[in-house]
Amino acid sequence: MTAPAAARDESGTPVQHWHAPFAAGPVDATVTVPGSKSLTNRYLVLAALADGPSRLRAPLHSRDSALMIDALRQLGATITEVPGDGAFGPDLEVLPFHAAAEASRTRIDCGLAGTVMRFVPPLAALRNGASLFDGDPHARKRPMGTIIEALKALGVAVAAEDGSAPSSLPFAVEGTGTVRGGHLVIDASASSQFVSALLLVGARFDEGLHLEHVGKPVPSLDHINMTVDVLRGVGVSVDDSVPNHWVVAPGPIRAFDQRIEQDLSNAGPFLAAALASKGTVRIPNWPAETQQVGDLWRGILARMGAKVSLADGVLTVTGGPEIRGGVFADTSELAPTVAALCALASGPSRLTGIAHLRGHETDRLAALVTEINRLGGDAEETNDGLVIRPAALHAGVVHSYADHRMATAGAILGLAVPGVQVEDIATTAKTMPDFPELWAAMLSQGSSAQPGPEGRGSGAEH
Ligand SMILES: O=C(O)C1=C[C@@H](OP(=O)(O)O)[C@@H](O)[C@H](O)C1
Numbered sequence: 001m002t003a004p005a006a007a008r009d010e011s012g013t014p015v016q017h018w019h020a021p022f023a024a025g026p027v028d029a030t031v032t033v034p035g036s037k038s039l040t041n042r043y044l045v046l047a048a049l050a051d052g053p054s055r056l057r058a059p060l061h062s063r064d065s066a067l068m069i070d071a072l073r074q075l076g077a078t079i080t081e082v083p084g085d086g087a088f089g090p091d092l093e094v095l096p097f098h099a100a101a102e103a104s105r106t107r108i109d110c111g112l113a114g115t116v117m118r119f120v121p122p123l124a125a126l127r128n129g130a131s132l133f134d135g136d137p138h139a140r141k142r143p144m145g146t147i148i149e150a151l152k153a154l155g156v157a158v159a160a161e162d163g164s165a166p167s168s169l170p171f172a173v174e175g176t177g178t179v180r181g182g183h184l185v186i187d188a189s190a191s192s193q194f195v196s197a198l199l200l201v202g203a204r205f206d207e208g209l210h211l212e213h214v215g216k217p218v219p220s221l222d223h224i225n226m227t228v229d230v231l232r233g234v235g236v237s238v239d240d241s242v243p244n245h246w247v248v249a250p251g252p253i254r255a256f257d258q259r260i261e262q263d264l265s266n267a268g269p270f271l272a273a274a275l276a277s278k279g280t281v282r283i284p285n286w287p288a289e290t291q292q293v294g295d296l297w298r299g300i301l302a303r304m305g306a307k308v309s310l311a312d313g314v315l316t317v318t319g320g321p322e323i324r325g326g327v328f329a330d331t332s333e334l335a336p337t338v339a340a341l342c343a344l345a346s347g348p349s350r351l352t353g354i355a356h357l358r359g360h361e362t363d364r365l366a367a368l369v370t371e372i373n374r375l376g377g378d379a380e381e382t383n384d385g386l387v388i389r390p391a392a393l394h395a396g397v398v399h400s401y402a403d404h405r406m407a408t409a410g411a412i413l414g415l416a417v418p419g420v421q422v423e424d425i426a427t428t429a430k431t432m433p434d435f436p437e438l439w440a441a442m443l444s445q446g447s448s449a450q451p452g453p454e455g456r457g458s459g460a461e462h
């Protein structure tokens with residue numbers, strides 16, 4: 001895989017690389033991370049469809065949530081920032097949108113956000129008029145055919161700007177304000193977000209929705225369970241008792257006042273720092289019960305040799321004398337962080353069940369292999385994942401491919417390998433705009449972290 005050209009700013013000047021701090025001693029830190037992207041963007045969608053005003057407390061504020069807020073405003077929702085008690089920004093108050101009598105055209109920028117490009121088109125069908133969807137250059141390569149075909153099967157017109165039949169971004173959804181719904185068969189093997197997208201809006205279809213998946217297994221099932229859980233929490237009846245079938249009853253979506261859990265997937269790189277530096281990282285407010293896939297960290301990191309305990313809502317992870325390799329199945333969006341740790345492990349590892357990562361922010365399997373091997377590692381792609389064998393790593397530049405999780409994987413490698421730089425650390429703004437500052441704050445709490453050669457290792461440079 002060829003690495004993309006060095007990132008440039010708006011004036012065309014190459015963006016400086018971020019010198020990943022090296023941990024010369026064990027990290028010892030307590031870290032709080034911002035709200036969950038997946039929960040924030042689900043609750044925003046539901047608030048836009050709800051039967052009254054809703055409030056999100058301590059939501060995520062990042063590029064993906066900003067894109068979702070803009071998209072829902074384009075559809076007619078009113079979203080206002082109000083003071084809250086979250087450490088990472090204001091709360092959000094949302095007034096739902098109503099299909100206007102008069103049809104109008106609107107444009108929606110999906111950026112590179114899977115939740116926006118998959119969750120919003122079905123909503124646009126409930127609006128009156130054409131909604132044009134587009135996004136970043138790589139967004140046009142992400143799988144979208146299933147949502148387009150699903151809308152067409154539901155009787156909603158979807159067309160490219162030149163009138164041809166699209167299978168990816170850009171395209172326009174011609175909303176009429178209502179969708180009949182009923183039985184719908186899709187192939188969601190490329191992304192769980194196709195299922196979540198249709199379930200989120202299904203209660204607002206006249207006949208509700210009976211969604212059936214056919215094809216290879218649906219990936220990232222935890223994210224579908226999250227969708228079902230969130231829907232039930234706002235009074236929507238969902239029957240998921242038969243595998244690959246979800247039945248959503250028609251009815252109102254109840255307005256809500258909801259606190260958003262912190263993003264446990266994004267807690268991953270900080271927890272990984274405990275293993276990479278043989279130190280200790282504590283995350284307070286770890287939910288006792290959650291549908292977030294990031295709760296899997298407790299099992300994954302223990303299998304890698306860390307001591308993991310959850311007491312009084314604080315998750316504490318202490319790295320062992322070495323990182324153990326192993327077989328890690330279905331790690332979904334956790335995979336880039338897992339892969340970075342496997343590249344530092346004393347034994348071989350296999351990551352399975354993640355073929356669909358080829359359709360994420362970048363082709364993550366190719367990107368991880370290229371970047372781990374660029375630092376002297378020994379990684380290889382398989383049909384459905386990666387094999388990573390132990391190798392001595394050396395200094396070098398990790399390319400980000402506009403992928404927040406590639407950038408944070410580079411930061412983890414840099415803790416254990418002196419002289420690692422990360423190209424375009426600012427891409428972490430997709431889900432965690434404060435990442436460089438949070439990483440620096442973690443290291444300043446109790447480790448002998450060493451900055452990069454120019455003494456800029458622990459700060460944001462952009
Ligand atoms: O619904 C969601 O919030 C997500 C679902 C998953 O998508 P895929 O099923 O495409 O992996 C996950 O990887 C993504 O980061 C977020």
Ligand SMILES: C=C(OP(=O)(O)O)C(=O)O
Pocket residue numbers: 112113114115333360361405431
């Ligand atoms: C796959 C991811 O994002 P998206 O929501 O854009 O699919 C991710 O955050 O790892």
